[in-house]
Amino acid sequence: MKIGPKYLLVKNFLKESIQQGKFKVGDFLPSEHELCSRFSVTRTTTRKALDELIKEGYIEKQQGKGSRVKERRKSLGLLTVKGFSEAVGKNVNTIFLTKPQIGEWKEEIIFPVKKEDKDAQCIFFERLRCVNSLPVMLERNWLPVTILQGFTDRQFVDESFFKTLSQEYLIEITGSKQEIRAEYADDKIAEILSVERNSPVLHISVLFSTNHRKLTIYSELFCNTRDFPVGNQYFM
Amino acid sequence: MKIGPKYLLVKNFLKESIQQGKFKVGDFLPSEHELCSRFSVTRTTTRKALDELIKEGYIEKQQGKGSRVKERRKSLGLLTVKGFSEAVGKNVNTIFLTKPQIGEWKEEIIFPVKKEDKDAQCIFFERLRCVNSLPVMLERNWLPVTILQGFTDRQFVDESFFKTLSQEYLIEITGSKQEIRAEYADDKIAEILSVERNSPVLHISVLFSTNHRKLTIYSELFCNTRDFPVGNQYFM
DNA sequence: TAGTGGTCTAGACCACGGT
DNA sequence: CCGTGGTCTAGACCACTAG
Incomplete structure (x- = not known):
């Protein structure tokens, strides 16, 4: 059983939750600190997970408020x-x-x-x-x-x-x-x-x-x- | 005189160097460790700077080798x-x-x-x-x-x-x-x-x-x- | 084997938003 | 004021590449 980097654990948990509708568009995800304690990781790790979700267009962050599920863009610059x-x-x-x-x-x-x-x-x-x-x-x-x-x-x-x-x-x-x-x-x-x-x-x-x-x-x-x-x- | 986050210092130094041709396409940038000591920052900071340059399409990284200047996408999603x-x-x-x-x-x-x-x-x-x-x-x-x-x-x-x-x-x-x-x-x-x-x-x-x-x-x-x-x- | 980037810890302080 | 995310430190160990 191969286990990858920890941030993928956090990332995939969030991603699947979003895809399965446990977090809906507009919902706030748990805060970074809460994710840290829930997964027993540091903020660096949690933030790496969130960064990837941002890159993939699933969420957006707002300082002072939190990370919110976004309407997924799918254009990809495609025709x-x-x-x-x-x-x-x-x-x-x-x-x-x-x-x-x-x-x-x-x-x-x-x-x-x-x-x-x-x-x-x-x-x-x-x-x-x-x-x-x-x-x-x-x-x-x-x-x-x-x-x-x-x-x-x-x-x-x-x-x-x-x-x-x-x-x-x-x-x-x-x-x-x-x-x-x-x-x-x-x-x-x-x-x-x-x-x-x-x-x-x-x-x-x-x-x-x-x-x-x-x-x-x-x-x-x-x-x-x-x-x-x-x-x-x-x-x- | 307003001074922003440190990672912007590193980022902008590298970005301008690339734009001015001091690092050409295919060249390797200084290693992360070297940038750390040159700017007196930690790797977290250096890596944040490099991450942004990757996002903007200026460089690409390869584990074990280094960060290399990439052909810049100028496409703007344009044809x-x-x-x-x-x-x-x-x-x-x-x-x-x-x-x-x-x-x-x-x-x-x-x-x-x-x-x-x-x-x-x-x-x-x-x-x-x-x-x-x-x-x-x-x-x-x-x-x-x-x-x-x-x-x-x-x-x-x-x-x-x-x-x-x-x-x-x-x-x-x-x-x-x-x-x-x-x-x-x-x-x-x-x-x-x-x-x-x-x-x-x-x-x-x-x-x-x-x-x-x-x-x-x-x-x-x-x-x-x-x-x-x-x-x-x-x-x- | 030496050097690079990849991941991670355990903290810290700051800036922003809302109460 | 408190809780959020933003930035940063000073380390550590691992995985990959190349001589």
Whole structure:
């Protein structure tokens, strides 16, 4: 039984409590001093745990008051289809074209697949995102099965892939790299997105890095941006 | 004379040294212990300083080796043409199609022009970015003349619009909002980007906010992504 | 083995928010 | 005033990297 650093104990306790709703958005966490005595650690350790939760966007601190659970930001500087973020759960729905299953690595998802990943089995799934029942975005994902045992049998939490990773496997996205092109829709993409062949579509390739060395996620998106442009906001 | 926390002393010393090129990309900073004795602080303090530099993207650490100066992310979550960031100053050049001058507001730059901006005079300029002498991106910018007196007569610092704003007017970009579409190139765009008419091109609309309430910048980019995709990196 | 960063202890004093 | 988080000290031991 391997036991990691103590601050992870504190961090994971808090994180799981938040994810399970024991602390809700706006609630204050126990004070640093209380966490110290509850876990028999010093403030350095407690603060390291809280620092990580801040970095991951779970909480915010306020001097003189405490640490409060925050609305989780999920933008990650990522591109999102306009309408998806604004109309969350409204007229948006997601259809699995291919459920998570053991599949094949695609040779090049623009970003070359790492050798260590290629040596592992590949989980593949494919989803179609619709707004008002109109197909808007095709999403394809490839990831190594390595540390995700049982993933193919699992239901997604709230239909969200990232939420599932976070809550079921304690995996957080730590970064991303994207490449974007405007391309002609080929026959298959045109059919899926209900556009004419050779229409211009947005092709986005994404490489996600996570807090697990071994887990890199490869994604590919095709978007019909005629009615729903892809957007991105950033605040300093 | 107000003096802040000690870790800022260490942090700012390192940050300025990096910015002034005293530590170059790839260089190792002095070790934590050395910084401790040089500034007469403990490791907690030194590490706090280094933590902030990591968060700001200046350095990265490696256990057993040291802290190394990193390629600075300047992305702002913004999209940049791949090749522009990698081949900085190499085979990249910028041509003014329209020098900064008083011009007309375009009715809709996808983002509606604020009324207060519309009431002010408009500075417009248009640049073509090339890689290996091939046109890759057309950039159009609109901004109110309000606080930028003399801007039309000014030379850009290092050919950079943002550097000019920062160094000559102390204006920093504080946020951005983007919308991205894949479109057919119309006649004019096709000619400028040297692509066939109706080729798919990337159309990016950007709204920049700055540390001056009165200054919002409206931009529009058209990219030929066949050879040079547009990219975006993000680190937490 | 020497040097680096990673984790941790057991304190201390200060700045801020609310009573 | 008290309780909160913010900063800081002076140590310690561990894990990783490289010669």
